[in-house]
Amino acid sequence: MEPILSIQGLEKSFGPLKVLKGIDLDVQKGEVVCIIGASGSGKSTLLRCLNLLEEPDSGHIWFGGQDLTDLDADLDGLRQRIGMVFQGFNLFNNKNVLDNCTLAPISVKHIPRAQAEETAIHHLRTVGLGEFIHADSRRLSGGQKQRVAIARALCMEPEIMLFDEPTSALDPEIVGEVLDVMKTLAREGMTMVVVTHEMAFAKEVSDRVVFMDQGVILEQGTPAEVFGSPREARTREFLSRYLEDKGI
Amino acid sequence: MAMNNIFSALCAILGDAGRWLRGRAAALLSFAAADHPYVYLSGSALSLAAALTYIFSQRYGFFLSRPLWVWTALALCGAFCLASLAALASKLRLKRRYRAGSRFCAPAARRAARYGSYVIWTVAALTLADRLHVLYQVVREVMAMDTNPSPFFQAMVYMFYNSRALFLRGLWTTLRLAFFGTIFGFLLAVGLVFLRIQTPSKRDWDHVKLIKILCSRFAALYATVVRGTPMMLQAFIIYYAGFGLFKGHTDLTITEINTIWSFFIAGLTTVSLNSAAYLSEVLRGGVESIDAGQTEAARSLGMSSWMTMMKVVFPQALKNSIPAIGNEMIINIKDSSVLNCIGVVELMYAATSVAGIYYKNLPNYVSAAIIYLIMTCCISAILNKLSARLSLNTYRGVPSSN
Ligand SMILES: Nc1ncnc2c1ncn2[C@@H]1O[C@H](COP(=O)(O)OP(=O)(O)OP(=O)(O)O)[C@@H](O)[C@H]1O
Numbered sequence: 001m002e003p004i005l006s007i008q009g010l011e012k013s014f015g016p017l018k019v020l021k022g023i024d025l026d027v028q029k030g031e032v033v034c035i036i037g038a039s040g041s042g043k044s045t046l047l048r049c050l051n052l053l054e055e056p057d058s059g060h061i062w063f064g065g066q067d068l069t070d071l072d073a074d075l076d077g078l079r080q081r082i083g084m085v086f087q088g089f090n091l092f093n094n095k096n097v098l099d100n101c102t103l104a105p106i107s108v109k110h111i112p113r114a115q116a117e118e119t120a121i122h123h124l125r126t127v128g129l130g131e132f133i134h135a136d137s138r139r140l141s142g143g144q145k146q147r148v149a150i151a152r153a154l155c156m157e158p159e160i161m162l163f164d165e166p167t168s169a170l171d172p173e174i175v176g177e178v179l180d181v182m183k184t185l186a187r188e189g190m191t192m193v194v195v196t197h198e199m200a201f202a203k204e205v206s207d208r209v210v211f212m213d214q215g216v217i218l219e220q221g222t223p224a225e226v227f228g229s230p231r232e233a234r235t236r237e238f239l240s241r242y243l244e245d246k247g248i
Numbered sequence: 249m250a251m252n253n254i255f256s257a258l259c260a261i262l263g264d265a266g267r268w269l270r271g272r273a274a275a276l277l278s279f280a281a282a283d284h285p286y287v288y289l290s291g292s293a294l295s296l297a298a299a300l301t302y303i304f305s306q307r308y309g310f311f312l313s314r315p316l317w318v319w320t321a322l323a324l325c326g327a328f329c330l331a332s333l334a335a336l337a338s339k340l341r342l343k344r345r346y347r348a349g350s351r352f353c354a355p356a357a358r359r360a361a362r363y364g365s366y367v368i369w370t371v372a373a374l375t376l377a378d379r380l381h382v383l384y385q386v387v388r389e390v391m392a393m394d395t396n397p398s399p400f401f402q403a404m405v406y407m408f409y410n411s412r413a414l415f416l417r418g419l420w421t422t423l424r425l426a427f428f429g430t431i432f433g434f435l436l437a438v439g440l441v442f443l444r445i446q447t448p449s450k451r452d453w454d455h456v457k458l459i460k461i462l463c464s465r466f467a468a469l470y471a472t473v474v475r476g477t478p479m480m481l482q483a484f485i486i487y488y489a490g491f492g493l494f495k496g497h498t499d500l501t502i503t504e505i506n507t508i509w510s511f512f513i514a515g516l517t518t519v520s521l522n523s524a525a526y527l528s529e530v531l532r533g534g535v536e537s538i539d540a541g542q543t544e545a546a547r548s549l550g551m552s553s554w555m556t557m558m559k560v561v562f563p564q565a566l567k568n569s570i571p572a573i574g575n576e577m578i579i580n581i582k583d584s585s586v587l588n589c590i591g592v593v594e595l596m597y598a599a600t601s602v603a604g605i606y607y608k609n610l611p612n613y614v615s616a617a618i619i620y621l622i623m624t625c626c627i628s629a630i631l632n633k634l635s636a637r638l639s640l641n642t643y644r645g646v647p648s649s650n
């Protein structure tokens with residue numbers, strides 16, 4: 001089957017620092033891929049390259065039959081089909097919850113306001129924020145903000161969703177409410193690429209786990225393979241230290 | 249060797265003495281600050297001020313004989329001073345137990361002090377009312393005079409009253425310069441800041457990159473030039489450059505040019521162009537203060553950079569900049585005074601003209617200063633109200649159930 005997203009030989013440097021050293025990765029439609037790895041291994045950079053928030057130095061990113069790295073690609077058009085959720089929520093501070101969700105559909109997809117609001121309310125209800133539709137986005141809790149951010153991305157009806165450590169900025173007690181939303185999404189068949197430190201989530205939800213180390217993909221496989229019997233020494237080291245750090 | 253020893257011993261002694269003194273001073277200060285009924289002292293100061301007002305002023309008022317009033321006030325002052333002294337003595341005697349043990353801390357004494365403060369308050373209020381009445385009388389008299397009186401205040405009132413048309417015209421012009429100058433300046437600044445924040449990206453075509461670089465350089469250069477030269481000089485340059493343009497490229501006569509390219513228009517242009525530079529910096533700061541995350545979120549949703557700017561970044565930047573924009577208006581009220589150099593009849597020009605008519609400088613400049621002060625205070629009060637109203641709006645969106 002043709003992958004929905006195909007990354008070939010992706011490289012990226014920040015000045016002298018080479019952060020991505022040739023990444024190849026295919027994501028099938030409906031697949032949930034979790035990217036794990038040590039801090040500074042380039043996970044966020046990879047994810048941000050996937051919708052060209054970072055411009056890669058070389059390599060190709062094929063999405064829906066188009067190469068995003070082509071200088072003449074219609075970036076804004078392609079980005080409409082790729083949702084992204086950030087670690088820091090990044091809600092629009094000058095808009096309330098509903099307007100956060102309807103801004104892009106109305107202004108870039110030219111959907112009539114009433115219809116956009118209907119869709120937004122539907123998605124806000126699914127993430128459990130039906131009561132906060134008119135709330136000031138600055139006054140929400142972190143978990144609520146992140147769920148609004150997810151709803152906002154869903155309102156564009158993306159074909160794939162990218163998550164960059166969506167729960168890292170949250171208090172441990174409210175990590176669950178965001179993860180639950182993501183699990184529901186995964187169950188509904190959304191294609192997802194998730195950078196995360198939540199190993200339990202990765203184990204439970206993902207179809208494939210990708211371990212990144214120093215700018216390369218060192219190992220990938222099903223959660224059972226990667227967590228159960230990692231092939232690489234580096235992976236074992238990371239996982240054991242990670243589990244130790246977490247006190248598990 | 250011996251010298252050294254003596255020296256270090258001396259240092260030690262001096263150091264000890266210094267520490268001791270500092271300790272005493274701190275103890276004394278905390279003693280003075282603790283529990284003192286300062287109402288006695290402030291009461292005596294106020295009533296003394298009331299008495300002095302009548303001892304030194306030539307005019308007195310409408311409701312009491314002067315000696316009686318002076319003696320009342322002095323007696324009050326004396327009574328409060330005595331009470332204060334007695335309280336101090338009691339405090340020195342009782343030290344730490346003052347608060348618990350002294351009669352001056354008993355509720356009865358506190359109540360007496362409170363009633364005493366009402367009396368002082370009345371005296372002060374009556375004195376003030378009387379002085380205002382006297383002021384009113386003086387102003388009435390001055391308004392009826394037909395020669396310039398010599399006392400400072402009277403002369404000031406006389407000249408202001410008799411040249412009020414000129415002063416008011418100046419005031420009105422100053423207000424218009426500041427108001428419209430800030431508005432036009434703001435509109436220009438919005439344009440400038442959009443030029444300024446253009447950054448070429450890898451995906452732009454080459455000529456777009458070039459245009460973006462040129463735009464941003466131009467806006468930066470404009471701000472540098474305007475902020476780096478005095479406004480008075482800008483006024484001269486703009487006035488004469490405009491005049492030259494009309495003269496060189498049209499066949500208008502000089503009188504015709506002066507009606508089209510009037511001093512006021514040239515002055516307004518100066519203020520606007522000047523404010524544009526400062527406000528563009530303010531707005532740029534506002535744009536840069538919006539965290540990049542919001543821009544990235546908007547771009548990740550497929551919004552163009554222009555749309556991101558218009559719908560997300562700029563509205564927030566603008567809102568954050570509102571206080572600074574108000575500030576610019578107040579600055580313009582004051583700084584438009586330099587436009588008197590090209591003959592704009594604003595308040596400064598009016599004051600100078602009146603000074604020239606009467607050969608008296610100081611009173612007229614003080615009048616002008618008072619008017620400027622009133623204007624700036626009023627405007628900043630209005631602006632504070634407005635910005636309070638605006639920030640209130642942000643609290644509207646309290647969670648509502650549906
Ligand atoms: N904009 C940038 N400019 C310069 N260096 C950067 C930039 N963004 C990331 N880096 C560097 O690139 C390296 C990889 O960063 P990246 O954020 O991709 O790591 P990460 O795997 O997401 O780590 P973490 O788990 O801490 O989020 C780091 O050394 C970081 O300092």
Ligand SMILES: [Mg+2]
Nearest residue numbers: 043044045165
């Ligand atoms: Mg990261």
